[in-house]
Amino acid sequence: MDMKAVTSTNISSVILGVSPIDTAAVSGQLLALAGVEVHAVAEDGRMIVTIEAASDGATVDTFEAIRLMPGVLSASLVYHQYESDPDEEA
Numbered sequence: 657m658d659m660k661a662v663t664s665t666n667i668s669s670v671i672l673g674v675s676p677i678d679t680a681a682v683s684g685q686l687l688a689l690a691g692v693e694v695h696a697v698a699e700d701g702r703m704i705v706t707i708e709a710a711s712d713g714a715t716v717d718t719f720e721a722i723r724l725m726p727g728v729l730s731a732s733l734v735y736h737q738y739e740s741d742p743d744e745e746a
Contacts, residue, residue, distance in 0.1 A: 669735035678727030
């Protein structure tokens with residue numbers, strides 16, 4: 657019997673307010689975090705970021721690390737989805 661390993665992922669979208677002068681530095685710090693992707697950076701410093709993590713706790717820890725980064729003025733969680741099997745999208 658072939659059993660497939662069950663995996664799960666928490667996917668969250670975050671909008672950041674960043675000082676425009678700090679967007680390059682913040683982007684670099686974000687990309688160094690596991691599961692974090694930067695999708696857009698506006699001229700005024702707003703950034704769209706996603707976090708993919710294996711648990712709620714890991715998501716919260718990553719969000720807090722982002723929120724406390726130098727240059728980040730605000731961080732708002734705008735979307736969260738739990739995927740029980742991210743390889744099988746509906």
